[in-house]
Amino acid sequence: MAINGIDGIALTKLDVLDGLERLKICVGYDTDGARLDHLPAGLKAQSQIRPIYEEIEAGPAATRGARSFRDLPAEAVKYVRRIEELIGASVALLGTSPERDDMVVMRDPFQD
Numbered sequence: 001m002a003i004n005g006i007d008g009i010a011l012t013k014l015d016v017l018d019g020l021e022r023l024k025i026c027v028g029y030d031t032d033g034a035r036l037d038h039l040p041a042g043l044k045a046q047s048q049i050r051p052i053y054e055e056i057e058a059g060p061a062a063t064r065g066a067r068s069f070r071d072l073p074a075e076a077v078k079y080v081r082r083i084e085e086l087i088g089a090s091v092a093l094l095g096t097s098p099e100r101d102d103m104v105v106m107r108d109p110f111q112d
Contacts, residue, residue, distance in 0.1 A: 028052040
């Protein structure tokens with residue numbers, strides 16, 4: 001269990017990444033040569049940082065309308081798993097289009 005008891009998230013709008021060749025994931029911030037793993041709270045501190053990105057291959061495969069995890073392209077699966085690893089929580093729900101029915105239920109967020 002992570003900070004504040006969060007153990008799962010809803011990751012939505014996966015479909016807006018369709019067609020991108022590479023994805024950038026912010027994994028930290030550089031401030032005068034020091035690395036932070038969180039966004040500083042203050043505006044002054046935020047104005048003096050530089051994001052550190054990790055890039056992963058995305059590819060042209062489409063996720064739009066997928067309703068099961070096995071329907072997702074390998075690149076999308078890799079992206080979701082990397083997000084889970086970075087935040088220390090699992091993706092419970094995965095939205096793949098603006099339609100309500102296009103939701104991959106990875107696990108029931110209301111079950112223990």
